[in-house]
Amino acid sequence: MNLSAAIYAIRWLVRDTFRQARASGITWVMLAVSGVCILFCLSVSVHGQLSLEHGDGPAEFLPANDPQADPEKAARAGVDVAGAEMTMAFGAVRLPLARDGRDGVRFIQLVLAAGVADALGVLLALIWTAGFLPTFLEPGAASVLLAKPAPRWSLLAGKYLGVLAFVGCQALVFVGGTWAALGLRTGVWDMAYLLCVPLLLLHFAVFFSFSALLAVCTRSTVVCVIGSLLFWLVCWGMNYGRHLVAAVPDVQQVPGSLTWLVEGGYWVLPKPADLGLILFDALDAGHHFGKGVALQNVQARGDFHPELSILSSLVFTVAMLYVAGRQFVTTDY
Amino acid sequence: MSATAVAEFEGVSKVYRVGLLRRSPVQAVADVTFRVEAGEVFGLLGPNRAGKTTLVKLLLALCRPTAGRVTRLGRPADDAATLARVGYVHENPAFPRYWDAAGLLEYYGAMTLLDEPTVRRRAGELLQRVGLSDRCREPINGFSKGMVQRLALAQALLNDPDLLVLDEPAEGLDLLGRRLVHEVIGERRKQGRTVILVSHALSDVAALCDRVAVLVGGRLNFLGPLASLTAGARPLEQAVQELYAGAVA
Numbered sequence: 001m002n003l004s005a006a007i008y009a010i011r012w013l014v015r016d017t018f019r020q021a022r023a024s025g026i027t028w029v030m031l032a033v034s035g036v037c038i039l040f041c042l043s044v045s046v047h048g049q050l051s052l053e054h055g056d057g058p059a060e061f062l063p064a065n066d067p068q069a070d071p072e073k074a075a076r077a078g079v080d081v082a083g084a085e086m087t088m089a090f091g092a093v094r095l096p097l098a099r100d101g102r103d104g105v106r107f108i109q110l111v112l113a114a115g116v117a118d119a120l121g122v123l124l125a126l127i128w129t130a131g132f133l134p135t136f137l138e139p140g141a142a143s144v145l146l147a148k149p150a151p152r153w154s155l156l157a158g159k160y161l162g163v164l165a166f167v168g169c170q171a172l173v174f175v176g177g178t179w180a181a182l183g184l185r186t187g188v189w190d191m192a193y194l195l196c197v198p199l200l201l202l203h204f205a206v207f208f209s210f211s212a213l214l215a216v217c218t219r220s221t222v223v224c225v226i227g228s229l230l231f232w233l234v235c236w237g238m239n240y241g242r243h244l245v246a247a248v249p250d251v252q253q254v255p256g257s258l259t260w261l262v263e264g265g266y267w268v269l270p271k272p273a274d275l276g277l278i279l280f281d282a283l284d285a286g287h288h289f290g291k292g293v294a295l296q297n298v299q300a301r302g303d304f305h306p307e308l309s310i311l312s313s314l315v316f317t318v319a320m321l322y323v324a325g326r327q328f329v330t331t332d333y
Numbered sequence: 334m335s336a337t338a339v340a341e342f343e344g345v346s347k348v349y350r351v352g353l354l355r356r357s358p359v360q361a362v363a364d365v366t367f368r369v370e371a372g373e374v375f376g377l378l379g380p381n382r383a384g385k386t387t388l389v390k391l392l393l394a395l396c397r398p399t400a401g402r403v404t405r406l407g408r409p410a411d412d413a414a415t416l417a418r419v420g421y422v423h424e425n426p427a428f429p430r431y432w433d434a435a436g437l438l439e440y441y442g443a444m445t446l447l448d449e450p451t452v453r454r455r456a457g458e459l460l461q462r463v464g465l466s467d468r469c470r471e472p473i474n475g476f477s478k479g480m481v482q483r484l485a486l487a488q489a490l491l492n493d494p495d496l497l498v499l500d501e502p503a504e505g506l507d508l509l510g511r512r513l514v515h516e517v518i519g520e521r522r523k524q525g526r527t528v529i530l531v532s533h534a535l536s537d538v539a540a541l542c543d544r545v546a547v548l549v550g551g552r553l554n555f556l557g558p559l560a561s562l563t564a565g566a567r568p569l570e571q572a573v574q575e576l577y578a579g580a581v582a
């Protein structure tokens with residue numbers, strides 16, 4: 001069995017996964033969600049080019065469309081009058097802009113990336129695709145495939161990569177579509193937003209590897225859905241808990257055993273909160289949202305290492321896939 | 334082992350571990366020894382839970398023996414390379430329902446590592462052969478059980494196998510479908526290929542098989558031509574029933 005034959009089999013399994021996704025309706029549901037978000041972005045426009053740069057201090061401004069205010073008097077008193085305006089839903093919703101146009105667009109991108117795609121999107125993708133592997137591994141379906149010369153590991157790898165490719169394409173449609181729509185409407189082409197695609201895919205890949213292990217061990221969609229969601233919660237708790245412990249000003253207050261436990265759990269398990277934090281920083285979201293005292297302290301102390309977070313999450317993924325592969329190769333069908 | 338043995342079981346036993354912690358042993362096959370020669374149509378008979386399907390799975394390396402040795406086409410069963418020369422119809426095929434018939438054959442052809450032009454050509458021929466060429470672009474979702482069974486036969490023949498393993502191939506088939514199975518097995522015999530047929534249909538086994546193995550409770554209870562059971566004008570059905578009941582042939 002040479003590598004080219006395995007790649008040939010994997011290519012067909014990727015194709016099989018796309019077909020499965022289309023038949024189950026997941027393709028259309030995800031495209032519909034992306035379509036709604038893209039339409040929303042197409043409905044956004046920014047009028048006026050006011051830039052409110054006040055160094056490090058907060059901007060003091062007065063919306064120009066405030067009926068109670070007297071813009072001329074405010075301007076004479078040294079208060080900026082923000083005449084810029086963002087409209088949404090094709091002008092149905094009008095918002096006075098306390099920022100410049102670029103910042104306003106970035107705020108929308110942040111909500112789409114962190115709120116819609118990273119938090120909700122990854123979890124929904126995990127739920128929606130959780131049934132792919134158990135269905136694939138049903139004895140009546142798997143036995144016929146396993147009686148073919150393609151090696152077992154390539155079957156699992158092909159299906160895993162197929163799901164990853166599918167979610168990657170959906171992420172690309174969502175992020176690329178909203179980025180292009182906002183760019184076309186506002187003239188803001190923020191390349192940092194495109195970093196969301198690999199980050200979202202990494203976030204999904206890490207947790208789908210755990211789902212794959214559950215699928216191989218139990219062949220149950222329900223176990224995969226509940227198990228991967230619970231696991232995500234445990235990982236998020238461990239990740240955030242570690243930062244809380246690390247951020248405590250006086251280390252003596254925290255029992256040593258707890259510190260070891262959370263530190264060990266943090267480095268072994270995937271780090272969804274860290275991936276969110278990396279996205280947060282990539283989008284320069286600190287201008288719009290508070291990061292949380294614990295996370296700020298951890299970063300200030302130099303206890304947050306994005307590269308190591310990503311690397312250890314990848315190591316976890318590889319380990320899960322290896323265990324799943326070993327289990328799959330030795331399982332009786 | 335002679336060079337002509339296509340399948341060989343030597344003292345093969347298989348114990349499944351079941352239950353929540355997989356602690357309860359279930360003996361599926363116990364100390365089975367026999368061989369299937371090249372060019373034979375070989376029948377596997379036995380009541381339910383006799384171990385017939387387990388033997389097939391051991392031969393195809395879908396599971397591993399607890400003891401003993403299984404060889405396929407002259408190589409150890411866990412050598413996946415020889416699976417390229419094997420066709421298999423599962424007793425209860427559950428194909429991905431989102432493929433159409435032609436697409437499914439191309440998919441399984443790829444898993445058999447056949448090149449795409451060969452697969453396309455063979456798929457067209459086989460869909461014609463099993464009577465599904467007019468429905469080849471319809472989703473399998475709408476297929477009846479008999480149509481799925483015909484498709485299962487087609488996928489098993491994609492690589493023109495030296496060894497065809499049929500586990501209840503006539504299940505759910507109408508009269509024409511059963512005749513199709515008979516014709517396919519007859520063609521394989523003429524070509525000198527080997528067929529292993531697992532079936533509860535005694536008439537099919539009697540009509541098609543050169544030799545049979547009768548398994549009862551995981552043990553081999555009879556091995557030889559079915560006709561030898563009917564010696565002394567004993568009806569075949571009665572003879573097989575006696576074997577199933579555990580009588581020594």
